[in-house]
Amino acid sequence: MYVGKKVTRVDAYDKVIGRTRYTDDLCDKSAYIARVLHSTIAHGRVVSMDTSEAEKIPGVVKVFTCFDVKEKHYFPTAGHPWSTDPGHQDVADRLVLTEEVRFYGDDIGAVVAEDEVAAAQALAAIKVEYEEYPFVLDVQEAMKEGAPQIHKDYPGNILKHTTIRKGNYEEAIKEPGLTKVEGWYDTPTVQHCHIENFICYAEMEGDRITVTASTQIPHIVRRIVGQALGIEWGRVRIVKPYIGGGFGNKQDALYEPLCAWLCMQLGGHLVKLDIPREDTFVSNRVRHAIRSHIISWVRPDGTYAARKLEAFSDQGAYASHGHSIVAKGAGAFPQLYPCDNVEVDAYTVFTNKSVAGAMRGYGIPQAMWAVESHTEDVAARMGMDPVEFRRKNLMPVGYVDAFSRNELYDDTFNQCLDKAMEAIDYKRKFNEYQNQTGDIRRGIGVSVFWYNTAVWPISLETSSCRMVLNQDGSLQVQLGETEIGQGADTAYTQMTADVLGVPLRDVHVVSCQDTDVTPFGTGAYASRQTYTAGFAIRQTAMLLKERILEYARELTRMPPYNLDISEGNIVRTTDGRVLMTLGELSTEALYSLTNSRHLSAESTSQIKSNAYSFGCTIAEVEVDIPMCKVKLLDIVNAHDAGKLINPALAEAQVHGGMSMGIGYGMSERLLFDEKTGRALNNNLLDYKLSTFMDHPRLKAVFVENAEPTSAFGTKALGEPPACSVAPAIRNAVYQATGVGVNEAPVNPHNLFRRFKEEGLI
Amino acid sequence: MSKQYKLVSCTINGKHVEKMIDVRASLTDMLRDDYRLTSVKKGCEVGECGACNVIIDGECFNSCIYLAVWADGKEILTLEGLAGPNGEISDIQQAFIDEAAVQCGFCSPGFIMSAVEILEAKREFSDDEIRKLMSGHLCRCTGYENIFRAVKKTMLRRLGKEKEADEV
Numbered sequence: 001m002y003v004g005k006k007v008t009r010v011d012a013y014d015k016v017i018g019r020t021r022y023t024d025d026l027c028d029k030s031a032y033i034a035r036v037l038h039s040t041i042a043h044g045r046v047v048s049m050d051t052s053e054a055e056k057i058p059g060v061v062k063v064f065t066c067f068d069v070k071e072k073h074y075f076p077t078a079g080h081p082w083s084t085d086p087g088h089q090d091v092a093d094r095l096v097l098t099e100e101v102r103f104y105g106d107d108i109g110a111v112v113a114e115d116e117v118a119a120a121q122a123l124a125a126i127k128v129e130y131e132e133y134p135f136v137l138d139v140q141e142a143m144k145e146g147a148p149q150i151h152k153d154y155p156g157n158i159l160k161h162t163t164i165r166k167g168n169y170e171e172a173i174k175e176p177g178l179t180k181v182e183g184w185y186d187t188p189t190v191q192h193c194h195i196e197n198f199i200c201y202a203e204m205e206g207d208r209i210t211v212t213a214s215t216q217i218p219h220i221v222r223r224i225v226g227q228a229l230g231i232e233w234g235r236v237r238i239v240k241p242y243i244g245g246g247f248g249n250k251q252d253a254l255y256e257p258l259c260a261w262l263c264m265q266l267g268g269h270l271v272k273l274d275i276p277r278e279d280t281f282v283s284n285r286v287r288h289a290i291r292s293h294i295i296s297w298v299r300p301d302g303t304y305a306a307r308k309l310e311a312f313s314d315q316g317a318y319a320s321h322g323h324s325i326v327a328k329g330a331g332a333f334p335q336l337y338p339c340d341n342v343e344v345d346a347y348t349v350f351t352n353k354s355v356a357g358a359m360r361g362y363g364i365p366q367a368m369w370a371v372e373s374h375t376e377d378v379a380a381r382m383g384m385d386p387v388e389f390r391r392k393n394l395m396p397v398g399y400v401d402a403f404s405r406n407e408l409y410d411d412t413f414n415q416c417l418d419k420a421m422e423a424i425d426y427k428r429k430f431n432e433y434q435n436q437t438g439d440i441r442r443g444i445g446v447s448v449f450w451y452n453t454a455v456w457p458i459s460l461e462t463s464s465c466r467m468v469l470n471q472d473g474s475l476q477v478q479l480g481e482t483e484i485g486q487g488a489d490t491a492y493t494q495m496t497a498d499v500l501g502v503p504l505r506d507v508h509v510v511s512c513q514d515t516d517v518t519p520f521g522t523g524a525y526a527s528r529q530t531y532t533a534g535f536a537i538r539q540t541a542m543l544l545k546e547r548i549l550e551y552a553r554e555l556t557r558m559p560p561y562n563l564d565i566s567e568g569n570i571v572r573t574t575d576g577r578v579l580m581t582l583g584e585l586s587t588e589a590l591y592s593l594t595n596s597r598h599l600s601a602e603s604t605s606q607i608k609s610n611a612y613s614f615g616c617t618i619a620e621v622e623v624d625i626p627m628c629k630v631k632l633l634d635i636v637n638a639h640d641a642g643k644l645i646n647p648a649l650a651e652a653q654v655h656g657g658m659s660m661g662i663g664y665g666m667s668e669r670l671l672f673d674e675k676t677g678r679a680l681n682n683n684l685l686d687y688k689l690s691t692f693m694d695h696p697r698l699k700a701v702f703v704e705n706a707e708p709t710s711a712f713g714t715k716a717l718g719e720p721p722a723c724s725v726a727p728a729i730r731n732a733v734y735q736a737t738g739v740g741v742n743e744a745p746v747n748p749h750n751l752f753r754r755f756k757e758e759g760l761i
Numbered sequence: 762m763s764k765q766y767k768l769v770s771c772t773i774n775g776k777h778v779e780k781m782i783d784v785r786a787s788l789t790d791m792l793r794d795d796y797r798l799t800s801v802k803k804g805c806e807v808g809e810c811g812a813c814n815v816i817i818d819g820e821c822f823n824s825c826i827y828l829a830v831w832a833d834g835k836e837i838l839t840l841e842g843l844a845g846p847n848g849e850i851s852d853i854q855q856a857f858i859d860e861a862a863v864q865c866g867f868c869s870p871g872f873i874m875s876a877v878e879i880l881e882a883k884r885e886f887s888d889d890e891i892r893k894l895m896s897g898h899l900c901r902c903t904g905y906e907n908i909f910r911a912v913k914k915t916m917l918r919r920l921g922k923e924k925e926a927d928e929v
Contacts, residue, residue, distance in 0.1 A: 018800025485865025
C-alpha cells in the first residue's frame with residue numbers, strides 16, 4: 001500500500017535537474033511579444049490615445065487601444081464553476097481592454113512587437129489623454145453618500161451585502177451581568193507572489209485558438225476565453241504545463257482572454273504575454289483587505305450570550321471572486337464559537353484599487369485575524385486563560401452545520417491544541433512569560449482556525465478521471481484537478497496504485513493538462529484536490545479493475561469474484577496463485593485476433609459532501625519595545641486533515657502555508673499612494689515577503705482522524721496552514737507586551753503607533 | 762537604431778561555445794534563448810528573487826542582472842551542468858528530492874546553484890550563516906524549511922558528519 005507513506009514526489013527528479021518545462025520554456029521563439037498598457041490614473045475615462053510615435057519604433061508589429069475593442073463581450077474572471085442559473089453567475093464586468101478606468105493599473109491598451117525591448121519602448125511612447133474622476137481607496141469612504149461611483153447599478157459601491165441572523169441579538173444583550181467586548185480588526189492587501197509570474201501564449205490552428213497558460217483552472221479558463229471573445233467554447237483549447245505556483249491568483253482568468261484576442265487580431269500569429277513582476281502585484285489579483293467589527297457579550301462564566309460581526313471587504317475595482325471571500329469568513333463566525341444569538345453583516349465594496357480575488361485561505365486568514373485577535377481580547381477581559389477560554393467555547397464534537405451538513409466527528413480542536421502545546425512546550429513558556437517588564441520581552445500566543453474542504457454546497461463539486469491501460473500493464477491517469485506545485489500528481493499516483501493493485505512505478509499521471517484531452521474538472525482551488533479527486537480516482541480504478549477482471553475471466557477461465565489484482569498481477573484469491581501479470585493480460589487484450597479490447601475507464605464523480613479541516617498555530621516571539629521589532633522564535637502548526645496521503649508532502653505543504661502566514665502577520669502589505677492610487681511597493685524588494693532569515697525552524701504536527709465522508713479518509717490541507725499563523729503571532733506579542741495590535745501586519749510601523757498609544761514608548 | 766551584436770565566447774557547463782549575442786541581452790536571456798538552458802528561470806528580472814542564479818567562475822550570480830557580454834571568457838555552470846557524465850545527479854540534487862524541498866520547482870534551480878556555492882566552500886557554516894547565504898532567494902511554496910534541511914545535511918555529509926546530518 002502506498003497511501004499514507006512518504007513517497008517521493010513523482011516530479012521531483014525532473015525538477016531538480018531542470019527538465020520540467022513551464023510555459024515560457026515551451027513557447028516557440030517565433031512568438032510576438034505582447035505587453036499591456038496600464039492606466040496611470042485611478043478613475044476616469046480614456047478620451048484619446050496617440051500611438052503614432054509607438055508605431056514608428058522598429059520591431060513594433062501593432063499597437064492596440066481600448067477603442068479597438070469593437071465587440072464588447074463583458075466577461076467574469078472568477079475561477080468558479082459556471083452556473084447555469086443566471087442568478088448564481090459571476091459578475092461579468094471585464095473587457096479585454098477598457099476605456100473606463102477603475103484603478104491605477106487598469107488595462108487600456110496593448111503593444112505587440114517582435115521583441116521585448118521594442119514592446120517596452122512602444123509602451124513608453126504611447127500618449128494617453130484621460131478625463132479624470134474623483135477616486136476612492138477606502139471601503140468606509142466608498143460606502144458614504146456622495147462617494148465616487150465605480151460601477152453603475154451598485155449604489156454605495158456595494159457589490160453585495162449578506163446577513164446571518166440566529167436567535168435574537170437585541171434581546172440577548174439585555175441579560176444582566178454581561179461584559180461587552182468590542183474591537184475593530186484590519187487585514188492588509190497582500191499578493192500571492194508565486195515565483196513564476198503569470199504568463200501565457202496563444203496561437204490559432206484552423207478556426208480554433210490554443211492558449212498555453214500558467215493557470216490553476218484550465219477548463220474554467222476555456223469557458224471564460226470563449227465568453228470574452230464571443231466564440232463557441234469548443235473553439236478554445238487551454239494547455240497547462242508545469243506551473244510555478246498559483247496560490248489563488250491563477251484561479252482567475254488573468255490575461256488569457258487578452259492574449260487570445262491579440263492573437264486573433266493578428267491573424268492567429270503566435271503571441272506571448274509575459275507579465276512583469278511589477279504588473280503582477282498591481283494588475284493581477286490581490287488578497288481582499290477586510291475590516292471587521294466584532295462585539296461579544298460575555299457571561300461571568302466565560303460563555304457567549306450574544307455576538308455580532310460586521311465585515312467590510314475591499315474588492316478593488318472589479319468583481320472577480322467578489323463576495324464569496326468575505327462570505328466564507330462570515331459563515332465561519334457563528335460556527336467556530338457557536339452562540340445562540342448572532343448577527344453577521346458582510347459587505348463587499350468596490351474601491352479604485354487593484355482587484356481582489358482568491359488567495360490561499362479564501363477569506364479565512366482575514367476572518368481568523370479578526371476572530372482570534374478578538375478571542376484573545378475577550379479571554380483577557382474575563383481574566384481567563386486564553387487556551388482554556390477557547391476550549392470552553394469552541395465548536396463541540398458532534399456539531400452539525402445545517403447548510404453544508406458538515407459535522408465535527410472527532411475532538412479535533414482539543415487534540416490539535418494538546419499536540420501543538422506539547423511540541424512547543426507551551427505551558428512552561430506561557431507561565432514564564434507572564435508579567436514581564438523591561439525593554440525586551442517574550443510572549444507565546446495561540447490561534448485556532450476554521451476551514452472546510454471544497455465548495456459544495458455553495459457551488460458544483462465534480463471530478464472526472466480517465467485511466468488507460470498500456471501493453472505492459474502500466475497506465476496513464478488523467479484528471480481535471482491540477483498539479484500546481486502542491487504535489488497532487490503524487491497523491492493521485494499513490495491512490496491509483498492502491499485501488500488498482502499495481503506498483504507505484506506503473507502509474508503515470510499526466511501532469512500537463514489540455515482541455516482537448518483532459519477529462520472535465522474545475523481545477524486547483526478550495527483545498528479540494530485530494531478530497532475531490534479521490535472520489536473519481538477510486539471510482540474509476542474500481543471500474544477499470546472490473547473490466548480487467550472480466551477480461552481475465554476469458555484468459556484464466558476463473559470467475560472474476562475469485563480474482564484480484566495485486567502488485568500488477570492477476571491473482572486467484574482462493575489460493576493466492578499468480579495466474580498472469582497485468583502486462584500479459586493487457587498485451588493479449590490489445591492484440592488478440594479473437595477478442596481485441598482497449599482496456600480503459602472514465603467516470604465522473606459528483607461530490608455532495610464537504611469536510612471540516614481544523615487546527616491551530618502556536619507562536620513564540622521576542623519583542624524589542626524601543627525598536628518596535630518582533631522576532632519570531634518558535635512556531636508550530638497542528639492540523640487534523642484526516643488521514644494523510646503522503647506525510648512528507650503534507651508537512652511540506654504546512655511549512656509553505658506557515659511561511660505565508662508569517663509574512664501576513666509580520667511584514668507584508670501592498671501600499672497605495674493616497675494622492676494617486678498608485679501602488680508604491682510593487683516589487684519583491686520593497687514588498688516584504690518573508691525570506692530565509694525571517695523564519696525559525698518550522699514545525700508541523702498532525703492529528704489523523706479519518707474523515708468518514710472521504711474516499712481516502714483525507715480532507716483539506718492546501719490552504720489551512722496559512723489561516724491561523726498571523727493571529728497567533730499577534731497574540732504572542734500581546735502576551736509579551738499587553739498591547740494588542742489589531743491592524744495586521746505586526747510590523748514596526750504598526751507597533752510604533754500602538755506602543756505610543758499605550759505609553760510603552 | 763539597428764541592433765548591435767557582439768561575439769560572446771565562453772564555457773557553459775564544461776563545453777566551449779561562442780555566439781553573436783545582442784549587446785542588450787542579460788545572461789539569463791542568453792542562456793535561455795540562445796542555449797535553451799531553461800532551468801535558468803525568470804521571476805523578477807531585477808535581481809530580487811534568485812530564480813536565475815548560475816555560477817560564474819565559481820561564484821553565484823543573479824544572471825538576470827549580469828549582461829551576457831560580460832560572460833565573454835567566463836566559465837558558467839547552470840543546473841543542467843550539475844549531473845555527471847552518465848546523467849547521475851549530485852548529492853545536493855538528491856537531497857532536495859529526499860527532503861521534499863521541491864514543490865512547484867520554479868525557484869529550485871536557483872536555490873540549488875547557491876547551495877553548490879556554499880558546499881564548494883568545504884566548511885561548516887552555522888545555521889544563521891546558511892540562512893544568510895541562501896537569503897537571496899525567494900520561495901513561496903516551501904517556507905524554506907526543507908531547503909534548509911537539504912543544504913545543511915549535504916554540507917555535513919560532505920564533511921563526513923553522517924550522524925549530525927541524520928539529526929538535522
